[in-house]
Amino acid sequence: MATSPAQSRPSRPPRPRRGTATPELDTGMRNNELKIIFASVGCTDSRLIDELLPSLADIPDVTLRAVLDKGYRGQDMIKASTYCQTMPNVARQLAVRDVVEIEQEAAELCEWADVLVIAPMDANNLAKMLHGDTDNLLLEVLRSWNVSKKILMAPGMSSLMWENPMTKKQLTKIRRKWNFVQVLHPLLWAFEGDRKKITSWEALEEVTEAVRNQVDLMNIGKDVQVSPSQRQVFSECTSTSSNRLPPELWSLIIDHTGDWELAQTLHIYTNLSSPPEWTWHTKPQGPRNYMEALELTILRGNLADVKHFIATHSVPRWLSKLCIKLIMRFAMTDLLAYLETTHHTLFWTTFGHTFLPDKASSVFGRTEILEFWRTSPSFLTKEYTPEALDGASRAGFVNVLEWWHHSNLPLKYTEAAMEQASAQNHIP
16 A cells, blocks of 8 residues: 655644543644635726725635736735735746746745635636636646645626627536636626726625635634544444433433534434524524525435425525534535535535545544545545544544555555654554
8 A cells, every 4th residue: 555654744732622521532623724816817996906805804714815917006006915915917028037937926826825716817818727828927826726726716707708608618618627616706897988897796795705615614623522432423323222222311311422413413302502603593583594594404304304405495606614514523425425416516616625535534533424535436536635644643533544544545644643643642
């Protein structure tokens, strides 16, 4: 079996454990910062600087760098620089020195960033991107981009261009072949005299929400505490075993663990109060909005209930942090399979790239999720990061490490994996 230890990461001191009924294991998750390149080309409307850029900069756990259209006024560039490090989308010149500087800048940006957000992406640069051109800084970044990282793109063009068949052809190619690019609502404009007038601003709010969703995905599990006894409950608490004990005893057990979510999922009566994130869901008037209703359906219902909810309402553009946590925590592989086959765009937007193996290994300790990922046709290259094994070692998920050992996949880890195991006396 191939092993390839990656560059060592510094180990972190363990967080103090909480006093609970079962010995809790800290998953080692911390609030990280999502490093974002924000690029805007083809439109120089000041609202992009006045509204969109600050709304992104104000999102917690986000660090920004901006690449802006050269057509912006000097005062707009100065204002943008108050929110983040800002640079113009310079064109590649004939001089060798200029070319090297652009290539170096693009390489540094690609190495630094976790996500690339382009809003808007004009028709000219969109076409050049698909052909692999590199005649400006943004195109150089796109050509150098690590496709295991996500790109959020809001097309920007005139309404006439948007209706042209070429646009549909280009976006269809992106959706089918470039699955690391998530296409958002377009920013459309018309012309009044010699000025562009934006006619559709829906993209601004959606871009902000999409970035918030990426932050949620990154921080999934930072508040999750998983104990060995809980992992056994998840896998062994079947209808057969529950019939062996009276409901009153199960209620006492659940009350002792303090696990309200588990009680709701298993339909066991409990005296526990709902956690703060579930307060509005359980009020007499019921959930306040679509997402809260979906979260409650996933928590208390089965696959048929979720299917019915989506069929009678609408398909969400993405899932909330709470929805994702439930699916991962309780290893809802049947729901994952349904989303994969029926709502693939939603599935890939949420669970694509390295999310499933990394989080299932390092945060939730769910080998059922790992097996789903290993056998899924959506993940042909089986990409994952060293955090999967490092995190499993840090959390003491021996079952996960055994799964990886027998998976016949190349193992990626750093010295931190060995350090964590040694610190917990798992190896001499």
